Amino acid sequence: xxxxxxxxxxxxxxxxxxxxxxxxxxxxxxxxxxxxxxxxxxxxxxxxxxxxxxxxxxxxxxxxxxxxxxxxxxxxxxxxxxxxxxxxxxxxxxxxxxxxxxxxxxxxxxxxxxxxxxxxxxxxxxxxxxxxxxxxxxxxxxxxxxxxxxxxxxxxxxxxxxxxxxxxxxxxxxxxxxxxxxxxxxxxxxxxxxxxxxxxxxxxxxxxxxxxxxxxxxxxxxxxxxxxxxxxxxxxxxxxxxxxxxxxxxxxxxxxxxxxxxxxx
Amino acid sequence: xxxxxxxxxxxxxxxxxxxxxxxxxxxxxxxxxxxxxxxxxxxxxxxxxxxxxxxxxxxxxxxxxxxxxxxxxxxxxxxxxxxxxxxxxxxxxxxxxxxxxxxxxxxxxxxxxxxxxxxxxxxxxxxxxxxx
Numbered sequence: 001x002x003x004x005x006x007x008x009x010x011x012x013x014x015x016x017x018x019x020x021x022x023x024x025x026x027x028x029x030x031x032x033x034x035x036x037x038x039x040x041x042x043x044x045x046x047x048x049x050x051x052x053x054x055x056x057x058x059x060x061x062x063x064x065x066x067x068x069x070x071x072x073x074x075x076x077x078x079x080x081x082x083x084x085x086x087x088x089x090x091x092x093x094x095x096x097x098x099x100x101x102x103x104x105x106x107x108x109x110x111x112x113x114x115x116x117x118x119x120x121x122x123x124x125x126x127x128x129x130x131x132x133x134x135x136x137x138x139x140x141x142x143x144x145x146x147x148x149x150x151x152x153x154x155x156x157x158x159x160x161x162x163x164x165x166x167x168x169x170x171x172x173x174x175x176x177x178x179x180x181x182x183x184x185x186x187x188x189x190x191x192x193x194x195x196x197x198x199x200x201x202x203x204x205x206x207x208x209x210x211x212x213x214x215x216x217x218x219x220x221x222x223x224x225x226x227x228x229x230x231x232x233x234x235x236x237x238x239x240x241x242x243x244x245x246x247x248x249x250x251x252x253x254x255x256x257x258x259x260x261x262x263x264x265x
Numbered sequence: 266x267x268x269x270x271x272x273x274x275x276x277x278x279x280x281x282x283x284x285x286x287x288x289x290x291x292x293x294x295x296x297x298x299x300x301x302x303x304x305x306x307x308x309x310x311x312x313x314x315x316x317x318x319x320x321x322x323x324x325x326x327x328x329x330x331x332x333x334x335x336x337x338x339x340x341x342x343x344x345x346x347x348x349x350x351x352x353x354x355x356x357x358x359x360x361x362x363x364x365x366x367x368x369x370x371x372x373x374x375x376x377x378x379x380x381x382x383x384x385x386x387x388x389x390x391x392x393x394x395x396x397x
Contacts, residue, residue, distance in 0.1 A: 173356075177363045180285065181371055188296040 016040070018049050022056065030060045051077050051086035058093055067097050088114060088122050095129065104137040136253075143248040146241045150206065153238070154213035161216040172215030175208065182208045199250035206242045214238075274354045279342035281361035283335045288368040290334025294327050295375060301326035307391070320388035 016024070021036045034057050041053050054077050058070030074097070077090035095110030111133060114126025161168040182204045189200040218231065247253055294301055303312050303321040317323075349357055 173360070176360050177367070180289075180364045181367045184289070184292055184296075184368065184371060187293065191297050 018044075018047070018053065025060070030064050034060050051081045051084070051090075055086065055089055055093065058090075062093075062097075067100060071097060088117060088119075092122075092125060092129075099133055099136070102140060104133070104140070107133055108137070139248050139253060143245050147245050147249075150210065150238065150241055150245070154209050157213040157217045161213075161220070164217070164220055166216060166220045168213075168216040170216075172212065172219050174215030174219075175212045178208070178211055195250045195252055195255075199246045199252055202246040202249055203242060206246065207239075210238050210242065271350055271354055274358050275346040275349075278346050278349070278354065278358045278361060279339070281358065281365055282338045282342035282345070284365045285361060285368065286334035286336070286338025286341075287331045288334070288365060288372060289338075290331035291327055292368065292372055292375070293334070294330040295372075295379075299330070302329055307388075 016036060018040060021033060021040060025033050037053050037057050041050060044050070054073040058067075058073045061067060061070035061073075071094070074090045074094045077086050078094070081087050081090075091110045091113055095107045095114075098104075098107035098110065108130065111126045111129040114122045115130055117123050117126065158168040185200055185204040189197040189204070192200060214231075214235070221227065221231075247256055293299065298315055300313050300315050301323050302325055303314055303317045303323055304310075304325050305312065305317070305319060305321050307320055311325075312318075312321075313326075345357075346354070
C-alpha cells in the first residue's frame with residue numbers, strides 16, 4: 001500500500017459515520033456538527049443519505065439563527081433530488097425561509113407546489129400555509145404603505161412648519177413633555193423579549209417623530225372648531241397606524257389575535 | 266434678581282425634579298432586572314437579590330431605589346434653577362410637573378398590568394409545623 005492511500009484510509013477512518021454525526025449533535029457545537037456533515041457529504045456523494053444530510057445542515061443553521069446560510073443546501077436538494085420526497089421537504093423549508101425573509105412571491109410559489117401535490121400530508125401542509133401566508137403578505141404590504149404614509153405625513157408637517165416661518169428643528173413643548181415617557185418606554189424595552197422590544201421601540205421612536213412633527217406645525221396654528229376636530233381625527237389615525245405598524249413589523253400580529261381570542265392566559 | 270414668585274417656582278422645580286427622580290427609580294427597578302432589598306417577615310431578615318427565595322416584601326427595596334433616584338435628581342434641580350428665571354422658569358416648572366404626572370400614570374398602568382392577572386400562591390408551611 002502506497003503512503004498516499006494509507007493516509008487516505010486514515011483520513012476516511014477519522015470522519016465519523018452519518019449516524020454518529022447525527023446522534024452526537026447534542027455533545028458538540030452545532031457549527032462543528034455542520035462541518036462534520038459537510039465533510040461526510042464530500043466523502044459520500046452517492047450515498048442515499050445525502051439529501052437527509054443537506055436538510056439536516058439547513059435545520060441546524062436555522063436553530064443557530066442563521067437560516068439564510070442553509071439556503072444553498074436546500075437549493076441543492078431541489079436541484080439534485082427533484083421529484084422525490086426530499087424535494088418536497090426542501091420546498092417546505094425554503095418557503096418557510098422565504099416567509100421569514102419576506103420573499104412573498106417565492107414563498108407562495110413553494111407552498112403552491114406543495115398544495116398541488118396529490119400526496120398527503122404535503123397537500124394539506126401547502127394549503128394551510130397558503131391560507132396563513134396570503135393574509136400575512138397583505139398585512140405586510142399594508143404595513144409598508146402605512147409606514148411610508150406616516151413618514152411622508154411627518155416630513156410634510158415639518159416642511160409646512162418651516163414654510164410658515166416656525167422653527168421645526170427646535171423641540172416643541174409636546175416633545176419636551178413626552179420625552180421622559182418615551183425614554184422610559186425605551187428603557188423598559190431592554191428587558192423584553194426581542195419581538196416585544198422591537199414593537200415598543202418602534203412605538204416610542206415613531207411616536208416621538210410624529211409628536212415632534214405635529215407639535216412643530218400646530219404650535220403656530222389658529223384653532224377653530226373644525227380644525228380641532230380634524231386634528232383629533234388625524235391624531236387618532238396616526239396612533240392607530242403606528243400601533244399597527246409596530247405590531248406587524250415586530251411579527252406580533254398572530255400573538256395579538258391569539259390573545260384577543262383566547263385571553264392573556 | 267430673584268423675585269418672591271421666582272423663589273416659589275424654583276422650589277417647585279426642585280421638588281418636581283426630585284419627584285421625577287423618585288418615579289424613575291421606582292419605574293427602573295420594576296421593569297429592569299435589578300437587585301432589590303427583600304424583607305422576609307417570617308425570618309425577620311433582609312436580602313439583596315433579584316428574586317426572593319420565600320415569602321418576602323419588595324416594598325422597602327423599591328423605596329430605596331426610588332430614594333436614590335430622588336437623591337440623584339436633587340442636585341440637578343438645585344443647579345438647573347440657577348440658570349432659569351421668569352417665563353423660562355415657569356415653563357420648565359410646568360413641563361417637569363407634566364413629567365411627574367405622565368410617569369405616575371405610566372407607573373399606575375404598569376402596576377395594574379402586573380397585578381391584574383396575578384394569582385397569589387400561599388407560602389409553604391414552616392418545617393416542623395404541626396396543625397392543631
